[in-house]
Amino acid sequence: MFEDAELGHKMSKEDFDRELPALREKLLEAQFALLESKRFPVLLLINGVDGAGKGETVNALHEWLDPRHVQSVAFGAPSDEERDRPEMWRFWRALPPKGKIGIFFGNWYTAPLVRRVLGESRKVELEQSLSTIEHFERMLTDEGVLLLKFWFHLSKKTQKQKLEELSGNKRTRWRVTPQDWSNASRYDEFRAVCDRVLRETSTGNAPWIVIDGSDDRYRTMAVGKTLLSALERRLAAAPGSHERSQAKPAPISVRDEKGTNVLRALDLGKVLAKKDYGDRLEKLQGKLNQLSRHRRFADKSLVCVFEGPDAGGKGGAIRRVTRSLDARVYRVIPVAAPTEEERAQPYLWRFWRHVPRKGHAVIFDRSWYGRVLVERVESFCSEEDWRRAYAEINDFEEQLVQSGSVLCKFWLQVSEEEQLRRFQERKQTGFKQFKITDEDWRNREKWGAYERAACDMIDQCSTEIAPWTLVAANDKYSARVHVLQTLCDRLESALGD
Amino acid sequence: MFEDAELGHKMSKEDFDRELPALREKLLEAQFALLESKRFPVLLLINGVDGAGKGETVNALHEWLDPRHVQSVAFGAPSDEERDRPEMWRFWRALPPKGKIGIFFGNWYTAPLVRRVLGESRKVELEQSLSTIEHFERMLTDEGVLLLKFWFHLSKKTQKQKLEELSGNKRTRWRVTPQDWSNASRYDEFRAVCDRVLRETSTGNAPWIVIDGSDDRYRTMAVGKTLLSALERRLAAAPGSHERSQAKPAPISVRDEKGTNVLRALDLGKVLAKKDYGDRLEKLQGKLNQLSRHRRFADKSLVCVFEGPDAGGKGGAIRRVTRSLDARVYRVIPVAAPTEEERAQPYLWRFWRHVPRKGHAVIFDRSWYGRVLVERVESFCSEEDWRRAYAEINDFEEQLVQSGSVLCKFWLQVSEEEQLRRFQERKQTGFKQFKITDEDWRNREKWGAYERAACDMIDQCSTEIAPWTLVAANDKYSARVHVLQTLCDRLESALGD
Numbered sequence: 001m002f003e004d005a006e007l008g009h010k011m012s013k014e015d016f017d018r019e020l021p022a023l024r025e026k027l028l029e030a031q032f033a034l035l036e037s038k039r040f041p042v043l044l045l046i047n048g049v050d051g052a053g054k055g056e057t058v059n060a061l062h063e064w065l066d067p068r069h070v071q072s073v074a075f076g077a078p079s080d081e082e083r084d085r086p087e088m089w090r091f092w093r094a095l096p097p098k099g100k101i102g103i104f105f106g107n108w109y110t111a112p113l114v115r116r117v118l119g120e121s122r123k124v125e126l127e128q129s130l131s132t133i134e135h136f137e138r139m140l141t142d143e144g145v146l147l148l149k150f151w152f153h154l155s156k157k158t159q160k161q162k163l164e165e166l167s168g169n170k171r172t173r174w175r176v177t178p179q180d181w182s183n184a185s186r187y188d189e190f191r192a193v194c195d196r197v198l199r200e201t202s203t204g205n206a207p208w209i210v211i212d213g214s215d216d217r218y219r220t221m222a223v224g225k226t227l228l229s230a231l232e233r234r235l236a237a238a239p240g241s242h243e244r245s246q247a248k249p250a251p252i253s254v255r256d257e258k259g260t261n262v263l264r265a266l267d268l269g270k271v272l273a274k275k276d277y278g279d280r281l282e283k284l285q286g287k288l289n290q291l292s293r294h295r296r297f298a299d300k301s302l303v304c305v306f307e308g309p310d311a312g313g314k315g316g317a318i319r320r321v322t323r324s325l326d327a328r329v330y331r332v333i334p335v336a337a338p339t340e341e342e343r344a345q346p347y348l349w350r351f352w353r354h355v356p357r358k359g360h361a362v363i364f365d366r367s368w369y370g371r372v373l374v375e376r377v378e379s380f381c382s383e384e385d386w387r388r389a390y391a392e393i394n395d396f397e398e399q400l401v402q403s404g405s406v407l408c409k410f411w412l413q414v415s416e417e418e419q420l421r422r423f424q425e426r427k428q429t430g431f432k433q434f435k436i437t438d439e440d441w442r443n444r445e446k447w448g449a450y451e452r453a454a455c456d457m458i459d460q461c462s463t464e465i466a467p468w469t470l471v472a473a474n475d476k477y478s479a480r481v482h483v484l485q486t487l488c489d490r491l492e493s494a495l496g497d
Numbered sequence: 498m499f500e501d502a503e504l505g506h507k508m509s510k511e512d513f514d515r516e517l518p519a520l521r522e523k524l525l526e527a528q529f530a531l532l533e534s535k536r537f538p539v540l541l542l543i544n545g546v547d548g549a550g551k552g553e554t555v556n557a558l559h560e561w562l563d564p565r566h567v568q569s570v571a572f573g574a575p576s577d578e579e580r581d582r583p584e585m586w587r588f589w590r591a592l593p594p595k596g597k598i599g600i601f602f603g604n605w606y607t608a609p610l611v612r613r614v615l616g617e618s619r620k621v622e623l624e625q626s627l628s629t630i631e632h633f634e635r636m637l638t639d640e641g642v643l644l645l646k647f648w649f650h651l652s653k654k655t656q657k658q659k660l661e662e663l664s665g666n667k668r669t670r671w672r673v674t675p676q677d678w679s680n681a682s683r684y685d686e687f688r689a690v691c692d693r694v695l696r697e698t699s700t701g702n703a704p705w706i707v708i709d710g711s712d713d714r715y716r717t718m719a720v721g722k723t724l725l726s727a728l729e730r731r732l733a734a735a736p737g738s739h740e741r742s743q744a745k746p747a748p749i750s751v752r753d754e755k756g757t758n759v760l761r762a763l764d765l766g767k768v769l770a771k772k773d774y775g776d777r778l779e780k781l782q783g784k785l786n787q788l789s790r791h792r793r794f795a796d797k798s799l800v801c802v803f804e805g806p807d808a809g810g811k812g813g814a815i816r817r818v819t820r821s822l823d824a825r826v827y828r829v830i831p832v833a834a835p836t837e838e839e840r841a842q843p844y845l846w847r848f849w850r851h852v853p854r855k856g857h858a859v860i861f862d863r864s865w866y867g868r869v870l871v872e873r874v875e876s877f878c879s880e881e882d883w884r885r886a887y888a889e890i891n892d893f894e895e896q897l898v899q900s901g902s903v904l905c906k907f908w909l910q911v912s913e914e915e916q917l918r919r920f921q922e923r924k925q926t927g928f929k930q931f932k933i934t935d936e937d938w939r940n941r942e943k944w945g946a947y948e949r950a951a952c953d954m955i956d957q958c959s960t961e962i963a964p965w966t967l968v969a970a971n972d973k974y975s976a977r978v979h980v981l982q983t984l985c986d987r988l989e990s991a992l993g994d
Contacts, residue, residue, distance in 0.1 A: 058824045066812075067819045067829050068862055074825035079578045105825060174790065293671065315563075322564045327555045328571035328602060332564050340837045365565055 001195045005153035005210045011218040023224050024064045030231040031065050031101065038099035038344070039239055040144040042231065046105045048152030049190070050180045051162035052213025053220075057152070058103055060220045061227070071096060072103040075110070084357040086403035087111075088136060092352040095145075097344035108133050113197060117190050126193075130200050135395045138245045141205035142388055143346035146234050146242075149206055150223060151198060152213040156187045162214075205243055244384060257448070261455045268415050268474040277477035281320065284484035288324035291491040292361070300494060301405045302330075302361035304487070307369050308412035309450065310440045311422040313473050313480075317412060318363055320480045321487065330361040335370060347371060347389070348396055358404060368393055372457045377449045390460035397466040406494045407466045410483055411454065412473040416447055498692045502650035502707045508715040520721050521561045527728040528562050528598070535596035535841070536736055537641040539728065543602045545649030546687070547677045548659035549710025550717075554649070555600055557717045558724070568593060569600040572607070581854040583900035584608075585633060589849040592642075594841035605630050610694060614687050623690075627697050632892045635742045638702035639885055640843035643731050643739075646703055647720060648695060649710040653684045659711075702740055741881060754945070758952045765912050765971040774974035778817065781981035785821035788988040789858070797991060798902045799827075799858035801984070804866050805909035806947065807937045808919040810970045810977075814909060815860055817977045818984065827858040832867060844868060844886070845893055855901060865890055869954045874946045887957035894963040903991045904963045907980055908951065909970040913944055 034042065044061075046054050058072055073094050082090040088108065096102030112129035115121040121129075141147050154162060163184060166172045183190065202208045209226055213219050234242065255261055272280075291297065304321065306314040322330055333354050342350040348368055356362040371389040375381045400407050414422070423440065443450065462468040469486050473479035531539065541558075543551045555569055570591045579587040585605065593599030609626035612618040618626075638644050651659060660681060663669045680687065699705045706723055710716050731739065752758055769777075788794065801818065803811040819827060830851050839847040845865055853859040869890075873883040897904050911919070920937065940947065959965040966983050970976035 055823060055825070059820075062824045063816070063820050067816060068812075068831040070824075071828055072824040079576065081576045081578050103824065315565075319560070319564060323556075323560050326552060327559045327567075327569040327600065328552070331568055334565040 001198050001208075002153050002155075002191065002210060005212040006155040006158075007212065008155075008158070008214050009212040009218045009222075010215045011221055013217065016217040016221060019221065023221070023228060026232075027064050027224065027228050028066060030228060030235060031069060033235050034101075034231060035069055035099045037235070037239075040146055040234065040242070041096040041098050041344075042101040042146045042227075043096060043140070043148070044101070044103045044227070045107050045109070045147070045149040046103060046152070047107070047109050047150065048211070048213065049154050049159055049187075050183055051159050051166065051176075052152035052154045052211075053216060054105065054152050054213075056216065057211075057220050057223050058105070061103070061224065064224060065101065069099070070101045070103065072105065075104065075106040081357065085355050086399040088132070088399060089352060089355055092349060095345060095349065097341065098144075099344070108136065109197065109201075113190075113193060116193050117186055126197075130197065132395070132399070133201060134203065135391070137201070137203065137206045139348070139388075139392050139395070140346060141242070142244050142385075144240070144242050145346065146230060147206045148227060148230055149201075149208050150226075151194075151208050151210045152219070153210055154213050156191075158214045159184055159187065203245075205245060245388070255452075255455065257452075261451070262458055262470060263411075263413050263451055263454060266413055266470055266472045268413070268418070268472045270472050270478045271475045272478035272481060274477065277481065280481050281477075281484065284481065284488055285320070285324035287488050288321070288484060288491070289326075291488060291495060292325050292329055294491075294495050296495045297491075298359045299404060301356045301358050302487075302491065303356065303400055303405045303407045304361070304363040305367040305369065305407070305409040306363070306365055306412065307367060307373065307410070307454075308471075308473065309414055309419055309447075310443060311419050311426070312412035312414045313476050314365055314412055316476060317410070317471075317473075317480050317483045318365060320484060321363060324484070325361060329359070330363060331356070332363045332365060335364060335366040347385075348392060351396070355400065356405075368396065369457060369461075372460075373450065373453050376453050377446055390457075393461055394463055394466075397461075397463070401465045406490050408487055408490050409461075409466060409468050410471055410486070411458070411468055412471045412479060412483075414473050416444070418474045419444065498695050499650050499652075499688065499707060502648075502709040503652040503655075504709065505652075505655070505711050506709040506715045506719075507712040508718055510714065513714040513718060516718065520718070520725060523729075524561050524721065524725050525563060527725060527732060528566060530732050531598075531728065532566055532596045534732070534736075537643055537731065537739070538593040538595050538841075539598040539643045539724075540593060540637065540645070541598070541600045541724070542604050542606070542644070542646040543600060543649070544604070544606050544647065545708070545710065546651050546656055546684075547680055548656050548663065548673075549649035549651045549708075550713060551602065551649050551710075553713065554647075554708075554717050554720050555602070558600070558721065561721060562598065566596070567598045567600065569602065572601065572603040578854065582852050583896040585629070585896060586849060586852055589846060592842060592846065594838065595641075596841070605633065606694065606698075610687075610690060613690050614683055623694075627694065629892070629896070630698060631700065632888070634698070634700065634703045636845075636885075636889050636892070637843060638739070639741050639882075641737070641739055642843065643727060644703045645724060645727055646698075646705050647723075648691075648705050648707045649716070650707055651710050653688075655711045656681055656684065700742075702742060742885070752949075752952065754949075758948070759955055759967060760908075760910050760948055760951060763910055763967055763969045765910070765915070765969045767969050767975045768972045769975035769978060771974065774978065777978050778974075778981065781978065781985055782817070782821040784985050785818070785981060785988070786823075788985060788992060789822050789826055791988075791992050793992045794988075795856045796901060798853045798855050799984075799988065800853065800897055800902045800904045801858070801860040802864040802866065802904075802906040803860070803862055803909065804864060804870065804907070804951075805968075805970065806911055806916055806944075807940060808916050808923070809909035809911045810973050811862055811909055813973060814907070814968075814970075814977050814980045815862055817981060818860060821981070822858060826856070827860060828853070829860045829862060832861060832863040844882075845889060848893070852897065853902075865893065866954060866958075869957075870947065870950050873950050874943055887954075890958055891960055891963075894958075894960070898962045903987050905984055905987050906958075906963060906965050907968055907983070908955070908965055909968045909976055909980075911970050913941070915971045916941065 034040075046058060048054055062070055062072065075090060075094075078090055091104070091108055094102065094104070112121070112126055112133075116123075116126045137147060163176050163180060167176045198208045198210070211219055211222050292302070306318060308314060318332060322332065331354070338350050351364070351368045354362055354364075371381065372386050372393075376386040397407055423444075458468050458470070469482075471479050471482045531537075543555060545551055559567055559569070572587060572591075575587055588601070588605055591599065591601070609618070609623055609630075613620075613623045634644060660673050660677060664673045695705045695707070708716055708719050789799070803815060805811060815829060819829065828851070835847050848861070848865045851859055851861075868878065868886040869883050872878045894904055920941075955965050955967070966979070968976050968979045
């Protein structure tokens, strides 16, 4: 992996000075075309050994490009707001929007590498991190992000020389920290781990670009040219034609469209008497309230998702949940059309931004499942896009759960007849009229398509850590009790009581 | 202030049950009208004595309203990201957008009150905080925020009873903390300080609404009705007709339009020879780089603003600054049209969101001064709006500086003739063509109006803590050196070297 980068590539001053003006002009042109088109974001990852000129090279890029549309971020120790959420949250929040260039130092490779080299993690943990990274990067590139992963390399000998040179000069001494020397003493281990990591994470859409860092001019020019050619290639290609991962085709369930399915198998005839409902509701709400005040909840969070046909009772169920919680603890996110800032980001960004801190709850009224439901049925996205969404959603949910979120997903199912009855009722009731629109009537006509999409979704995304709870909702009372009971059970088991 | 609220107002269960259904229906209707119109945001402040039912009342509001469009935030200890910025930053970031309702517990009144009661701040510091608050609230209401400030009160005796009741019941015991008892023991001091604070901060547009908290039903109904009537009143009024503060008319400078002014008085003939430029630039860039790495810079931040006529050389000057800094330290914000999310917030919100953390720099290419420049000249906002902006901007900048930002504002002035020369040059030069648009030519025709606006801006906003630096920019070399020299001087003096 690193053999070529240890050969000591050089570039003469003459060659550099001759090539630079044209490169700069072309880079600016490409950057401007990117900005105007707003077709995709560009993300550069900057990694490698200490002393290999990472900072200098990025400074040169900032100089060559229009710095108003480039943002470099160095991720140091996470802030407390970041520590309270999944590890990848800090990267999501810093992603560049379409049209802009982001440069990440100290990115998602840093912690897994350092932990492994220092012996703080086992091989299997490194493998897990790499798998998370691979999925994340696949999502980015599938979403159209132009991802360039630079690895700045130096041979052991050259690194020692560089560090000594820097330490020897009064003006650059500050740049060499004791940590750098300590890292250098582990060069061989570091090289071995990195070699392996780079091999495993060099994928078709996001290969590693290994740069010999020993010569300033060679290194900078190499990075500049790589960026330029990647930008030009993508800009010349037809919009949306970027290479996508070989979608692992989601396993397909063969279903008899006339026969039964998980939704039809629900017993929608269940009824709970009003009196029993009142008693059970009160008890469950009291319990949920207690659980949300449990001392161990300060280390957890709650994420609820409500999906299901229109008029399935999502709003009513949500109100029974929020009523049990203190207003300071929860937030309800009604999912509507994405804003302009959200449209400039990968699909899941607008949900990641609402991931709660520890001790808090977020309730999504409709959710990221829109991709595989309404967007699929209405052809708002391509088949490729919704097919890959299942895996992306599972990754997202896995990260939520791993970071301490209790994730509860409710599908509130009503029959076609019951939906019609509720629509008509809403038309009658003054203050409920706003709840019914032409779109609701149109969606009814696609009942079958929605049902099929829902069944696929449940098949694909009802995982062990984040199961779907299917709620028979023709009877509102029993549906609400079912939701609250499930929430209490899930929280109780997560809090270990 | 509190006399009425200590009378022990009560509401019978019969009255409550009779009035509630209509109130709820009307509240929902008003909330929906607000959401549809997206005309203004609603912000409720929740303050008062412990045990007076603040949490319960807000929980009731969440129950009565559609909780999907209400967000309650309890501000506890600030996060590290918040501590690194001006105190008000955490409130700015949580402001509800137009159409939504925000409820703030532990808001901007909490810290000043608590500090004063505990004797941690002096009277004069409390006065300063109140003045900041008054300006902030005036800005909010002038921007159209419907601001309702609720104070929940209890007499000393009733508070003691309530706390004892809560402590005595196994289910509510957790709600009374040792801090609550300790606060209760200072009831008289607390009441006296609060009485004064409420009097001083009860303004025409944002009066305090003092609620007797002793009876659940009375209290909740009173808050619900107050909210409803405020909402209905504002919704019924013509858009934009909300009461505005009596604009303190900014002092007006009488200027002879043909005579001199601060811009015309600049010596635009200054020229710096290329050789001298090279030397001085290199030295200044080296110095700026060192200053940005100064250990005390970790406790400061740098905010730069660049304004001036088109083709005044802002971009070039910014690049000379960024070239001196490490890419990981700074961010350039090109100010363009606000996004949808930004338009749903008060004017300054889109600048507050970019306020840097300590140890970082943000460079604004055009800025919040757009309000009193382009928006004034092109009538993008009302005269009232830009007139009040001077004071709002001064408040914003004062908070930046108080929190440790070094704020440098540069006006790069070129003559009409030099601007024309540069426009024509740009038309010739291939890769600079994109920098010139029809709008640039149109703006030239309004040279006089822009000049007048700039002179007013400098008069109003060149404060001692945040002076404008007027840069003669016909000669790019001397302009850049002027900018860098100023930056170095300001930073040096702030870092105390």
